[in-house]
Amino acid sequence: MGLDVRLPLGLLFLAIGALLALYGLFTMGSDLYAKSMGVNLNLIWGSIMMTLGVLAAWLGRKPK
């Protein structure tokens, strides 16, 4: 099959992760995080997802 699934997977995680992390950066220290016990879940999980996304996309890149 012509398309390695890791590429779209990586890009998807990268996009979602970036959105979350950015949102987390801008809302740092806001009341939003009372729910999650003061943990800035957006920033933390967003960064983790971005890292995984980059990793997956790199593994799935087209061999040249």
Added chain:
Amino acid sequence: MLVYFAFVLGIGFALKRYIRSSNDFFLAGRSIPAWVCGLAFISANVGAQEVLGMGASGAKYGIVVSHFYWIGAIPAMLFVGYFMMPFYYGSKARSVPEYLRMRYDEKTRALNAFSFAIMTIFSSGISLYAMALLIQTLGLLDGLIPHAWVFHFSIFLSAAIVLGYIFLGGLSSAIYNEVLQFFLIVAGFLPLVWIGLRNVGGWAAIQHRLPATMTHSWRGMEHASTNSLGVGLIGLVMGLGFVLSFGYWCTDFLVIQRAMAADSQESARLVPVIAAIPKMFFPFVVILPGLIAVCVTSHSLAPATASAQAAIVAGVSAAPAPSIAEAPQVKEVHPHGIIPQKVDPITGEPVLDSDGAPVYNYDLATPLLLIHFFPAGMLGLGITALLASFMSGMAGNVTAFNTVWTYDIYQSYIRKNASDLHYLRMGRAATVGGILLSIGAAYAVTSFNNIYDALQLIFSLVNAPLFATFLLGMFWKRTTGHAAFAGLLSGSIAALLHHGLTIPQGALPGLHGGWITTLHIYPSDMAQNFWTAIFSFSVNLVVTTVVSLATKPRPEGELVGLVYSLTPRNIDNSIPWYKRPIWIASGVAAMALVLNFLFR
């Protein structure tokens, strides 16, 4: 969420150019690596029942429901991979009913193809219905469109998305999307479990707070009355662990189709084995949220959070009505975790059981926990994950339906010798048809309250005897076509009779059983269900054996590649030992044992 939807359809478009024959469309050209199929295998199975249902059962029964994974799935998955896949894949059958025709005869296939096609339509309809109901209940689209339209809008939108990506890319598109959905589900629920455990004080604190039968999966299993499921050891191991789980994992084309798309026979065997690894750890992602949800409020929360949560709970419990009738709000927070009381859709009164105690709406355990812990942002991800799980379940049913319809019904009975292009077009048309029928089924579920129970009943009647037919067919060369057909039918009839003669405790005769007369009372409907399966399986086994001995066997030459004893086993020595199915399977089995031991 929008990002995700864009990706979903993008994959459909990207894969469209690779679809040139019906084989590409229905079997993904048999060219997908094992690990991708493995994840799709598991993701197709993770439908609405899994994420919501297991969270609900977790909240209701405790960690015992992990039996549905560690006993009710892992052994069967290893078995299908190690023993049965060579016949499915090696026989070049394109679907499970087609294998039945090769092994037995046309009528056995027809019986299986028709009942399977109908079941897939209804299960995908139920997925649609449950998803739309959830969107409406949680008020996700409120403010964007009028409340009365939310339900219809959600049904049509999600149907359109699933239609889009299957129509364009066929099975490969469905499989790719299932892989994405799998990772999204994990990405959405893992942080939920993490933050939830942190909040309640870890696993030890849950154990401390809940009764021991809820936190130990084997405690009290010796007898039906001493565990929360109300099921005895024999019922559990034979009914769930053997008949039901092998019947599902080893014969349901919905999952087998994913393995058939693998790029070689060895990969096809690895598919269920690889899938068993994440399956083994899924309880931590789907059952734990249920347990956490029960624990949350008994923990002292900050007053501000508590009132915010009260508002959420009140807001949510206002709408779990299947009809779009408006129910008055339930204002108080009760000590039952964050789980709201069930509200009668017609009267708006809280539902009480026969003892006058309130009934809780456990289905909301997982979604409510998401709302409880996730801040804006993460909440979007969590909800996307939830929706992804619904869509993967629905897409799995639709791809299985279009294949069975096109190959086993249309090609066999309606138009036999058309060109491949014709069947490819038919497949696309069947996708559209399947989705339209699912929408119909979703509305049917909406308008009849009992239809869900009735469907569960029909599923169990059709599925329970199946495994005996496959088992005898694959491992006993003497089994004949007439016998298989007679066995399947009598197995279903036996299930029906057993259901009519027994009843779970506290239920009224009718859809739950006892509609002939009551001979035996089971402690729970789960026990009744397991025993129905055991009876139906045994009857099928006996009838098939007896009829086989009385009818003329097929010549052995016709059965090569279809029956175990007549198929040469070629062991490929070029594969390093750690990649061989047997070693991976043993490793998985050992890990499952360890997990059972840890949570005993």
